[in-house]
Each structure stands twice: as C-alpha cells, then as structure tokens.
Amino acid sequence: MTRALTAFLVVFGLIAPAFAAPPESAGGDDADTAEAINLLSQASDAVRRETYRGVIASLRHGDVDTLKVVHRYHDHKEQERLVSLTGQAREIIRKGDKVTSILPEHKLVLISEHPPKSLLGSIAHFSAGQLKANYAVLDQGKTRSAGRDCRIVEIRPKDQFRYGYKMLIDAETQLPLKLELLKDGKRLEQLMFTDVSFPKSVPDSEFVSSYDLHGFRVVRHESVHVSEQPSAAAEDRWQANDLPPGFELAEDGVRQVTPSASVRQMLFTDGVATVSAFIAPAGLRAPLKGATRMGAVNAYGDIVGNTQITVVGEVPAITARRIAENLVRQDTDLSSGH
Incomplete structure (x- = not known):
C-alpha cells in the first residue's frame, strides 16, 4: 500500500x-x-x-x-x-x-x-x-x-x-x-x-x-541525515557513477534500524521519477541478488563484500540495474568498480 x-x-x-x-x-x-x-x-x-x-x-x-x-x-x-x-x-x-x-x-x-x-x-x-x-x-x-x-x-x-x-x-x-x-x-x-x-x-x-x-x-522510525550524526556509517560514504541520463542524487541519509546496524538511503530523481538505493550490512534482510519486479516497480540487488545494495523504484528494470551496478564507496579507487 x-x-x-x-x-x-x-x-x-x-x-x-x-x-x-x-x-x-x-x-x-x-x-x-x-x-x-x-x-x-x-x-x-x-x-x-x-x-x-x-x-x-x-x-x-x-x-x-x-x-x-x-x-x-x-x-x-x-x-x-x-x-x-x-x-x-x-x-x-x-x-x-x-x-x-x-x-x-x-x-x-x-x-x-x-x-x-x-x-x-x-x-x-x-x-x-x-x-x-x-x-x-x-x-x-x-x-x-x-x-x-x-x-x-x-x-x-x-x-x-x-x-x-x-x-x-x-x-x-x-x-x-x-x-x-x-x-x-x-x-x-x-x-x-x-x-x-x-x-x-x-x-x-x-x-x-x-x-x-x-x-x-x-514503533518509531526516525530518519537521520548523515551530516547531523557523525558515525562509522556516516564515514562510509557512497556515490553513484554513470547514472542513467537525467538522474541526479537528491537525498543521502542514514537511518539506525537496530542498535548495531544502520542503513544508508540515497534518493535519485530525474525531475519526475524517483529511485531509492538502500545500502545495508549483508544479512540484515533476506539477500537479493539480481532483478525482481512487482507490477511497475523494479528492484535490483547486488552483494558487495559484506554489504547488500538494493535499488528500487517505479522505473524500468534497466534503470534500477544501472544505478545498483554503479554505486561505489567514495574511498574506493573508482576505476576498480565496487
């Protein structure tokens, strides 16, 4: 719903x-x-x-x-x-x-x-x-x-x-x-x-x-912006390279979901459509590897080391996959991928 x-x-x-x-x-x-x-x-x-x-x-x-x-x-x-x-x-x-x-x-x-x-x-x-x-x-x-x-x-x-x-x-x-x-x-x-x-x-x-x-x-959920709460999660910054044409990063924040685990959410938009990327410790949720779809919503999952990346949005499958496959840690050599 x-x-x-x-x-x-x-x-x-x-x-x-x-x-x-x-x-x-x-x-x-x-x-x-x-x-x-x-x-x-x-x-x-x-x-x-x-x-x-x-x-x-x-x-x-x-x-x-x-x-x-x-x-x-x-x-x-x-x-x-x-x-x-x-x-x-x-x-x-x-x-x-x-x-x-x-x-x-x-x-x-x-x-x-x-x-x-x-x-x-x-x-x-x-x-x-x-x-x-x-x-x-x-x-x-x-x-x-x-x-x-x-x-x-x-x-x-x-x-x-x-x-x-x-x-x-x-x-x-x-x-x-x-x-x-x-x-x-x-x-x-x-x-x-x-x-x-x-x-x-x-x-x-x-x-x-x-x-x-x-x-x-x-149950109360509060979204915490990275800049407002320095932490290990805040220092673990990610960026998207080679986004689909027209899409730009609109929001980037971290939410604490358990006492020991946090999830980063990055929101991308082309001025009409929006796509969310969730970056979380692997094992926090059921793993997702590859593409899945429910109606017009497409999701794409990728597991990188100990990190689960999930991109989901009301966009074509090609868009979700391209964003997921181009998310990298900022402290990583961008030429080497994830």
Whole structure:
C-alpha cells in the first residue's frame, strides 16, 4: 500500500510554478506545451492546498484496491487520513511531517517523521530543466472523470530509462483525479478517484483514528541525515557513477534500524521519477541478488563484500540495474568498480 500511495501522481509534488522555454513538443506546438506545464504547476499547488474527500481505486497487475481519503491544509500544515476499504485493514494519518500507520490486525502502530510523501504529493526536488530534457509534456484536450470536467496532460519519456504518465486534472480545482503509468504506450498501472467532493472545511474529528489503539505496539522510525550524526556509517560514504541520463542524487541519509546496524538511503530523481538505493550490512534482510519486479516497480540487488545494495523504484528494470551496478564507496579507487 505504501508504495502505491507515494507513487500516485508523483509528478504533482515536483512541478514548480515558474518555467523557462517550453520543452520540445511531440505533436503539439510550443503554446500547447507551455499550457500543459502550467496545468501541472497549478495541480502542484492544488494537491497541497485543496480540501477534499473521496474514494480512490488502484488497479495493479489485475488487482483492484480501494481506499478512502480526506485531506486539508490547516494551520500551515497538510493533514491527510487514508483508510483501506479492501484487503487488509490499514489506516494512515499524516500531519505535516508526522506519519502514523495503523495495522489493526497486527495491533501495530508505526510512527515516522519525514518530509511529506502523501497520497498526491512527493519529494520537493524538481528541476524544470530536468523535466524538459527527459520528457515531452503534452496537452491532450478535455474529458470527464468522477463526474467532473478534466484536462488531459501526458508526460512522454524521451528514452528507455523512464516511464510515461497520463493524467486527468480537474478543470475547476486543478486537483489531479486520475493517473495512468505507461510503458511504450501501454498502461502498467492506474489510480483514480471514483468519487470526490470539495467541502469548504473538514472537522478535526476526521483526522483521528477510527481504531481503539489501547494495547497496540508502537514503533518509531526516525530518519537521520548523515551530516547531523557523525558515525562509522556516516564515514562510509557512497556515490553513484554513470547514472542513467537525467538522474541526479537528491537525498543521502542514514537511518539506525537496530542498535548495531544502520542503513544508508540515497534518493535519485530525474525531475519526475524517483529511485531509492538502500545500502545495508549483508544479512540484515533476506539477500537479493539480481532483478525482481512487482507490477511497475523494479528492484535490483547486488552483494558487495559484506554489504547488500538494493535499488528500487517505479522505473524500468534497466534503470534500477544501472544505478545498483554503479554505486561505489567514495574511498574506493573508482576505476576498480565496487
């Protein structure tokens, strides 16, 4: 569930309000392309600022998952509550950077503090130049979704290292209502509002868990940036050589997962897609060697000495593998590989 939530309309948290010259068009003229990018900019703001509630359906490799969502911007913070309607009972409540995940069947509460990665949001690393270099942005006209008038915007990749996106943006509020993830023009996954409304306000009570959490086990996860905590893990720095075209390092941090073990996470982005690399002591988790896939998510694992490298993201397999095979320790002779 978590991957689907963070992946949903990943682009909208990244589009900046200002942009320079429009990117190369693939069938539309410059004015149409500029208008399409402007729509994405408006959608970026609507994702954070709009008050809405609704039901979202996710279609992944033949399975349909549905969840209820309520969202508002209150006291300078985003608030959001997600409740699963199918499958295992789950609930996620977010207030600003604090995310509380509730798994009632396991009597477990997971609490984490990290920058917003909500249902419709994403990381804040965006470059208009990256977008224009790697994708063509097209205004594909009008349609309807969830009973509302929408504009169609397509983000078409220029090479094999990234997927394409097709999305429907509400004409009145600019909230994204539907996303299709595409490879070679074929749909891999689809997420969409089946019902949505825009109330003027939402009461505090809608952001409180519906479960009695008495007796639940509480686990807290905190992400620690390398620069803030000098340690052996912090000194064990890694870098990526020969990244896929357009991808750049956006974040690099360390999280303590056990009293004696830490995991480094490196986040790469091309301005739309994001890929995470996890570098951990071998044996901390089940080993992964080579490629694996679940729906549109590809992962690639490599074991180097006593270190497990795992790269995962909603990108083609060739992208995950190239990043994994080009991660090296900074104190290593780069010409000799890992």
